[in-house]
Amino acid sequence: MFKFFEFERKRLVKKGLASSKSRRRRTESELVQTMEHGIGAKVGIFVAFVLGLWMLIYSNLHQQPMEKAFIGLLIFLVALAQLWINHPNTWDKNSRLALLFGVLLLHLAVVKFVLVASESSHLGLWKLAVPYALAPLTLSVLLGRNHGIYAAIFASLWSFVVYSKSDAELLVMSLICGFVAVFVTLEVRRRSRLVRAGLYVGLASWLLSVIFGKIGPFVWESPVDTQWNMIGWQSLAAIGSGIGTALVVGGALPILESLFRITTSISWLELADLNHPLLKRMTMEAPGTYHHSLIVAQLSEAAAESIGANPSMARVCAYFHDIGKLVKPEYFTENMRYGRNPHDELAPTMSALIIIAHVKEGVDLALKHGLNQQIIDIIQQHHGTSLVFYFYKRALQQQEDARQGGKIMNIREEDIPEVREESFRYTGPKPQTRECAIISIADAVESASRSFERVTPQKIDQLIDDIIEKRLVDGQLAECDLTMRELVVIGESLKHSMHSMMHSRVAYPSDRTPGDKSGDRERRDTPNPPTTTRSANVPPMTAA
Numbered sequence: 001m002f003k004f005f006e007f008e009r010k011r012l013v014k015k016g017l018a019s020s021k022s023r024r025r026r027t028e029s030e031l032v033q034t035m036e037h038g039i040g041a042k043v044g045i046f047v048a049f050v051l052g053l054w055m056l057i058y059s060n061l062h063q064q065p066m067e068k069a070f071i072g073l074l075i076f077l078v079a080l081a082q083l084w085i086n087h088p089n090t091w092d093k094n095s096r097l098a099l100l101f102g103v104l105l106l107h108l109a110v111v112k113f114v115l116v117a118s119e120s121s122h123l124g125l126w127k128l129a130v131p132y133a134l135a136p137l138t139l140s141v142l143l144g145r146n147h148g149i150y151a152a153i154f155a156s157l158w159s160f161v162v163y164s165k166s167d168a169e170l171l172v173m174s175l176i177c178g179f180v181a182v183f184v185t186l187e188v189r190r191r192s193r194l195v196r197a198g199l200y201v202g203l204a205s206w207l208l209s210v211i212f213g214k215i216g217p218f219v220w221e222s223p224v225d226t227q228w229n230m231i232g233w234q235s236l237a238a239i240g241s242g243i244g245t246a247l248v249v250g251g252a253l254p255i256l257e258s259l260f261r262i263t264t265s266i267s268w269l270e271l272a273d274l275n276h277p278l279l280k281r282m283t284m285e286a287p288g289t290y291h292h293s294l295i296v297a298q299l300s301e302a303a304a305e306s307i308g309a310n311p312s313m314a315r316v317c318a319y320f321h322d323i324g325k326l327v328k329p330e331y332f333t334e335n336m337r338y339g340r341n342p343h344d345e346l347a348p349t350m351s352a353l354i355i356i357a358h359v360k361e362g363v364d365l366a367l368k369h370g371l372n373q374q375i376i377d378i379i380q381q382h383h384g385t386s387l388v389f390y391f392y393k394r395a396l397q398q399q400e401d402a403r404q405g406g407k408i409m410n411i412r413e414e415d416i417p418e419v420r421e422e423s424f425r426y427t428g429p430k431p432q433t434r435e436c437a438i439i440s441i442a443d444a445v446e447s448a449s450r451s452f453e454r455v456t457p458q459k460i461d462q463l464i465d466d467i468i469e470k471r472l473v474d475g476q477l478a479e480c481d482l483t484m485r486e487l488v489v490i491g492e493s494l495k496h497s498m499h500s501m502m503h504s505r506v507a508y509p510s511d512r513t514p515g516d517k518s519g520d521r522e523r524r525d526t527p528n529p530p531t532t533t534r535s536a537n538v539p540p541m542t543a544a
Helices: 004-014 030-037 039-058 065-086 088-092 094-118 135-144 144-164 168-183 191-211 228-260 263-272 277-285 286-307 311-320 348-368 373-381 390-408 434-449 458-472 484-501 518-525
Strands: none
Touching: 030 039, 030 094, 039 065, 039 094, 039 144, 065 088, 065 144, 088 094, 094 135, 094 144, 094 228, 135 144, 135 168, 135 191, 135 228, 144 168, 168 191, 191 228, 191 390, 263 311, 277 286, 277 311, 286 311, 286 434, 286 484, 311 373, 311 434, 348 373, 348 390, 373 434, 434 458, 434 484, 458 484
């Protein structure tokens, strides 16, 4: 059956009746979905971690291995409960669980290796080079500060259990260094910040080592007798451990991001380069859309920052949210020139199809150029299932005109085409994240504001309130995590930004001398330019 359809398609392509190209699709097999959300894979990750933890405990014989293994298991159960209660999104995704427990197990293995190696060191340098911040630093950058704090606490507890000669000093140093690593990576937008974080962790480790007597001894009565050479090496080991950990994490981040499909703020900043081929195409083929996208990016970034969302993600995704308009740029209001409106020659249903298709075309272009998965999701979701209102109303008006004319021409009611609202709605899905919802609102606000002939703060405020209210009533914000309070904050941010962008200027006096008619002569000799680039038949919302 499938071979027959493929043969038929090839036959039509040869005759020129079908396209030889096929649309790119995102395909996620049932196996991938099961691996990501299935309970079996989740249990497998937990069992693998517990077995790895017990191997680390039993790898170096000590007096009470069974007791340590039992304590480690109890800590693991507490860690699972904490994860299930406070991090439900991570609990739901097996890939995130694999990353979390994989990094924690690697951290424990490295700490155990360094501590065992320190037993044979005469200067104690290995014990000062313990990478206490490995797991907290990695998970804080990849998954956020809450996961970094989670890693700092439980990595410290398990390190205390895994090492046979552990003491309270190890637990305290691990906790404090882990917390310092999380604190200095709250907003990492450049890889150089990781080195700075490693330096702070190293200084914290050095200070604690001095307090606990791991560096020294210092002979305060006779400084000459102090072995400064040995103290220098010990200090270098303590500080160098933090910096070395940061360098290793920085080098591993691209691999982990690609493997677990995570985008950090560092990568978002790199993706914000406006020299991307799609954006450069937009400047030439759809300059109106390009300018629109830049403004939406500014609005979205400020709004996202006001509610604690990811501003870098909002900015970058806004750059690319309308790349589908590159396929037919002249059909969108912001790209029309000289008052020509191609929609005047089309039926409303066909116009709506072209407007709606820019979402699918955008996904196709994004897949072709290998854009980030989160960018693709926002391209697909930023219109949700909203209605292309202008063309829907236009179709209803044409239907009513046909009915009125049909009474005169004796046309039967059933012969008049039916107008269905579903034909004028985007296919969705609705926005699933806060950043996508913000871009959706900012997109509509920027587009609609272009219809103002005279801009006033009151008009801008009313427009933004109306758009947010319509989005709520239509259910477009029902599937994202925005609260009513956050919507109010977003609205205030958009109002502030729009007031700044759409301000009026003072009318400057003319520089002509009294009685000078040259300007009037120039205006008479110059053809009248088009007064507007927006056609009267296309509403501002079609630019969204």
